[in-house]
Amino acid sequence: MAAYTVDPLKNCDESGDCAPWLVPVAGIIGWGATAMALGLLLANPSRGYTVEATSGDLVWWKNRTARSRGDTGRMHPSRIASIRVDLRGENDSLSLYGKDGERLAYFDEELVPWPYDRWAERFQRAYPHIHIDKLD
Structure with a gap:
């Protein structure tokens, strides 16, 4: 203007x-x-996450529109063993890994606020058993 x-x-x-x-x-x-x-x-609002107060589950959603619920998922944070934050290069990424070392699908950097390493540290403070694997 x-x-x-x-x-x-x-x-x-x-x-x-x-x-x-x-x-x-x-x-x-x-x-x-x-x-x-x-x-x-x-x-x-078409993507995001929340920690459900009653169950403690991490609940997330992607690609939500007025006509579709989009892709959703949920897991208890006790299933998360580590959070890998890759800050190398131009495309930063974030991934969750289970106790078996396998990547937990569908929860990624698209759902959390930037900077990803700070989000991972805040999440780890709430769930101290989670290890952060930060790649710089």
Whole structure:
């Protein structure tokens, strides 16, 4: 909206060159960025997790829409032996591993807030038996 506070006729440099068409273009780009941000805020509930108070289960969901429950899962944190946080390279990742050393499917970095290593440390404080395997 800041673009619309500029008078296009007074938007000139020292040499007198004016570009009044830039103001509406900047306004359109600003509105577009705002719309995309609002879209992400609306889509955000489509994935996430919670720890259910009654059972203590870790419950998660992905790809939820108004018409579909999406993919869901649940497990008790006692099944989690370790959390691997891989911070090497451009694509950080997070995975949960069971006591048998196998990766527990479907719960990954898409569900937890960034930075993943801080989330893993907070989760470990709640469940001290969990080991964090951090790869830097």
